[in-house]
Amino acid sequence: MSFLIIFQSTISPYIKIGGVNPDFFLIMLLSISIIKGPERGSLYGLAGGIIEDIIYGRFIGLNSLTKFLTCYITGWGTKNLFKGPVLFTIAFIFTGTLIYNLLYLIVNFMFIPFFEPRNIVLFFVYTAIVNAIFSPLVYNLVYKIEHFFDYYFNVKY
C-alpha cells in the first residue's frame, strides 16, 4: 500500500489529463471496497489514509477520515449489486470519487477553518471522470490480486 502511494506520487505528474492526476491509490481503495465489502474496504481506507496523512500531511485525520468513510459507503452501497460488466465498475468508481470529493470538502471545512475551495462542480466531475477512465485497469488488477490471496491463504477445507 505504501509503495503504491509512493508510486502514485512520483508517476502521477507525468500522466495528468487536463491538469488532473488520476488517483490510482483511491481507485485501488474503491476497488477493494467493491470487491471485499464495507468492513475490509474501510480498514484499507483507514490504513491508507493514515499513511498518506503521515507522509504528505501536517496532522492525522484529513485523509484517514475521508478515505475510511468513502470506502465504507462505497463498499456498503455496492454490497448487493451485480459487479460483472466493465461499465458497472466505471460507474462505481465514478460515484465513489464523487463521494470522496464531497467528503474531503466537508472534512476540510471541519479541520481547516480558512479552507477556500476552488471551482467545485467542475473539479468534482472532472476528477471522477479521470478516475473512471483508469478504473477497469486498476479494478481488474486488484481483483486478480485479491483472488490470488483468497485462493492461497483463505481456502476452506
Added chain:
Amino acid sequence: MIFLFRLLREGQFWYVLLVIIALILAYRFTSVNENIFNSIERPFLAVFSPIHDFFSTIVNFIANKVASVKDIFYLKSQNEILKKKIEELSPYQKIYYELKTENEKLRRMLDLKQKTYDFDLEAAEVIGRDPGNWSNIVIIDKGTNSGVYKNMAVISEDGLVGYTVDVGKNWAKVLIITDNRSSISAMIQRTRDNGIVKGSVSPAPPGYIKMVYLPVDASIVKGDVVISSGIGGIVPKGIVIGEVVEVKKESDNLMKYAIVKPAVDFNKLEYVFVIKNYTYRE
C-alpha cells in the same frame, strides 16, 4: 437516514462511530501539538524518503529519456524560434546596459547604496508529491542536516515554488504556492501595487493562483509580472511568482483581483533551491 438505520440494524454503527471519534481525537492531538505528529512522522519519513528518492530517480530518468527522444523532432523548429528571439532581444541588451550604467551613475549621484540580496541557497531534489488532487505538497531531499528549517522560501530557476512547512533530518515538506492554504505577500512589478497571492481558490482554475486585495484604481494589465513583496519575512522581495492572465473587480467593487499563472511549471519540478538565512541590505 436510510444509511444510518441500516448501519444500526447491521450493528456496524458503533464501529464507524468509534473510528470517526478516534480520528477526530487524533486530529485534535496532532494538529494542536506539533511534537506528537513529528514524533510519528519523522521515523516514518526517515524510512520512506530513501524509497521515495529511489522511485523518483527511476521515474525522472525514464521521463528525461522519453522527453529527449521527443525533443529531436522539435529541435529544428525550436532552433528557428530561438534565433528569432535572439534577434528580437539583442537591441534590448544594449538598452539594458545603457540603463544600468545610467542607473549606477544616478545612484552614485544621489548617494544611494546599491540594494543587494544575500541568498544562501541549498540545492535539493524533489523526491515526492502529494498523490491527490486536493492539496499541493512536495517532499525534498534536504532537511535540518543541510541547514533547512521550517518557513524557508523555496525557489526554482523560474521563480517561487513555495515554502517549507515541516522538516526532518534529511527531508522537508514544501507547501506549493498553488495550494489553497498558501498565501504570500506580493506586488505587481510594473505598478508596485501590493496584494496577497493565494493558492488555487475560486475562480482561479486549477494550477493558477489568485492575487487579491489589489486597489481598485490599479492599472494592472494582462502580462504584468507578479513578484514577492518581502512582507511576512519568509519570501525575500523580488522573487518572480508569475504573470497576470486576467484582472477583474471583486463583487463589492472596492477591490480588484488578478488570476496569475505561476512562473514555475510544477509538473516538471525536479530540482529546487531553499533560501537559507536570507538577509536584505539597503
